[in-house]
Amino acid sequence: MRAAKSAYPLTWRIMDALEAFAAFVWPARFGRAIPWLMLAPALLLVGLLVLGLWLIGDASLRTLDTSTFLMSETYTLANYRRAFTESLFAVVAWRSLAGSLMVTAATLILAFPYAYVMVRTSSPVIRKLLLIALFLPFFIGQVVRAYGWLIILGNQGMVNEALSLVGIAPIRLLYNYWAVLFGLVQYMLPFAVLMLAPALTAIPEELEAAAGSLGADWLRTFRHVVLPLARPGLVGAGLVVLTLSLTDFAMPAILGGGSQDFIANAIYDQFFRTSDQGLGSTLALLLVATGSLLVGLVFTLFGAGTLAMGRARQ
Amino acid sequence: MMPVVLNGSSIKAKSEEAGVAVSVKAVNMVYDGVHAVRSASFDLEAGKFLTILGPSGSGKTTLLRLIAGFQRPTSGEIFINGAAVSAVPPHRRSIGMVFQKLALFPHMTAAENVAFPLKMRRSDARDIPARVERYLDMVRLGGYGARRVHELSGGQQQRVAIARALVFEPDLLLLDEPLAALDRKLREEMQLEFRRIQRELGVTTINVTHDQREALVVSDEIIVMDGGEIQQKARPAETYRSPSNAFVANFIGVTNFLDAQGGERRAIRAEKIRIAATRDGLAGTDMIVEGLVVDAIFEGERVVYEVRVASLGDALLRVFDHDPSAHSQLEAGSAVCLGWAASDVLEFKP
Structure with a gap:
């Protein structure tokens, strides 16, 4: 049977041997374990995070002894009492919460047309330009960008220089609430656009043409067809922008100049200025709770399915 | 309803x-x-x-x-x-x-x-x-x-x-x-x-x-x-x-283009051609050519023949036989005669 042997080339036999070896090392019945194995690294990371949260929870129940700079041995709710009664924290919390909600609304309103044009334009040049303009700020980073705004908006900055040319006295543009929100919106815009673009791509252009032929002008097409179908993208982008700006540190620190602290800045102060780990942990936990509550609220209002998860939406 | x-x-x-x-x-x-x-x-x-x-x-x-x-x-x-x-x-x-x-x-x-x-x-x-x-x-x-x-x-x-x-x-x-x-x-x-x-x-x-x-x-x-x-x-x-x-002739229906005469293209629809083993089976047609069956495809209600015709420059003609039960199917390789009426020929000016 020489012919049969030559019809079964050497390379095949090598592959067979390799396959047999692989089956010996990793029998097929182990196959069911593969998904869990692939999940393991991520689960481990999340697990570590839970451990950290538990330690923070522990610290939040101890007060700082200002004479010895040691944490108390016994558990007390004193930190929580301070966080809820001292007006400074209420101001900071309200500033962060209201600020992040405004930033979210403004970002979504600005990001939607940007993403829409980027997805729908028939000109590849325009699409590329929009993409470059979107990604460039990503390479620069948040802190450098904030400094950029200092240069542009400062008392001797470009804007005030330009104003002085037409005889307007310098305006204080920095170190106020609106400067922080402005910086945040500018920072969040690429995130929102990147999350909206796939959602808009998923809406067939033909649906808009159909709405037009059925009697809807562009405004009603937008309201009755595009907007409802873009909801998963809007919810996702909104969640990302909301949580990122609620927990932001750099923009309030740099553009707020210490006068416009968000919760993250207050936590930083407790940990690294007054070294009060207990109060810092308490504020951190309250921030986590607020964020989770907001996300939970969005999910109850719009349903977790709006993020196009699960099999229900085809 | x-x-x-x-x-x-x-x-x-x-x-x-x-x-x-x-x-x-x-x-x-x-x-x-x-x-x-x-x-x-x-x-x-x-x-x-x-x-x-x-x-x-x-x-x-x-x-x-x-x-x-x-x-x-x-x-x-x-x-x-x-x-x-x-x-x-x-x-x-x-x-x-x-x-x-x-x-x-x-x-x-x-x-x-x-x-x-x-x-x-x-x-x-x-x-x-x-x-x-x-x-x-x-x-x-x-x-x-x-x-x-x-x-x-x-x-x-x-x-x-x-x-x-x-x-x-x-x-x-x-x-x-x-x-x-x-x-x-x-x-x-x-x-x-x-x-x-x-x-x-x-x-x-x-x-x-x-x-x-x-x-x-x-x-x-x-x-x-x-x-x-x-x-x-x-x-x-x-x-x-x-x-x-x-x-249009080519896009609608199955059309065989015959030789061009004086720049004019002539064509015949596949269903207008009759096929038989001998000339005797083609009574009533006035154009008759001889050919060789290349393929015979049985499609149920009809048989589609592909016939090579030497006298038409080795053209491959497609022929629909809509009553295959009337006579036995012609096998690939058999010599056949094709016939059609001159009035069924389509003519196109260039």
Whole structure:
């Protein structure tokens, strides 16, 4: 049977041997374990995070002894009492919460047309330009960008220089609430656009043409067809922008100049200025709770399915 | 199911005028350097079912989109019920359209889809549910109104799309190859459905397809397009029997091109050729050639022969034998005689 042997080339036999070896090392019945194995690294990371949260929870129940700079041995709710009664924290919390909600609304309103044009334009040049303009700020980073705004908006900055040319006295543009929100919106815009673009791509252009032929002008097409179908993208982008700006540190620190602290800045102060780990942990936990509550609220209002998860939406 | 009687009085009145519903005059469309439609002109009588037939890239879809208003012609003008519409945006034209991919709104139920054009056109809200119900009944989807689009089968989705395009009683119905994606059985069923609904409502309809069978089955008139130009506009039987040029002859039906004589091309349809083992079996034909069977394909109701004919420059002729049971099937390799009547030969000027 020489012919049969030559019809079964050497390379095949090598592959067979390799396959047999692989089956010996990793029998097929182990196959069911593969998904869990692939999940393991991520689960481990999340697990570590839970451990950290538990330690923070522990610290939040101890007060700082200002004479010895040691944490108390016994558990007390004193930190929580301070966080809820001292007006400074209420101001900071309200500033962060209201600020992040405004930033979210403004970002979504600005990001939607940007993403829409980027997805729908028939000109590849325009699409590329929009993409470059979107990604460039990503390479620069948040802190450098904030400094950029200092240069542009400062008392001797470009804007005030330009104003002085037409005889307007310098305006204080920095170190106020609106400067922080402005910086945040500018920072969040690429995130929102990147999350909206796939959602808009998923809406067939033909649906808009159909709405037009059925009697809807562009405004009603937008309201009755595009907007409802873009909801998963809007919810996702909104969640990302909301949580990122609620927990932001750099923009309030740099553009707020210490006068416009968000919760993250207050936590930083407790940990690294007054070294009060207990109060810092308490504020951190309250921030986590607020964020989770907001996300939970969005999910109850719009349903977790709006993020196009699960099999229900085809 | 009971036939549904619609009080589409406005549509009936329009068709009774029997005027010209759509008039395309010297329309050209050039984009991205491509001359997609070249000086297309035709008139369509109200209430007629017109099919624009052509291969992909023939400009048929572009012509339809121009009529729908999604694109503006580079030159020329389109008239609907006598009014020039080039400057009118789609949502101000009274045109119902069924799209290739149907374009049903996935976040709405079947009934909400059908109600959409009525809401957009600000119909009296109290009349909408009854109207929607009536049109769902018309497409035999009564009781399916509450279903979401993805809960419906392909054929049911087609019907929702038809109901949605017709519920606001448009002046004109456009069909952009909506049947192309269906399997053959469902497609043929829906073709008849389109025909039935179109006759019932009397709505002027323009259908675009590359399926010659569909064009022949459903249409009052067929426009054949190629290379952006209208090749022929005629009734289906006329298009088939006397194609205006070689392209039309080749595109509709199975056509054998014979030798060219003095620049004139001659052709014979596959079903006009008779085949027999000897000349004796070809009584009544006046053109007889001898050939060799290359292939014989049994298709049930007919046998398709491919016959090589030496006297025609080794041309491969396709022959339909529609009564294969009358004599035994001829095998590949056997010598045969082909015959046809000289009056069946199609002749085309170059």
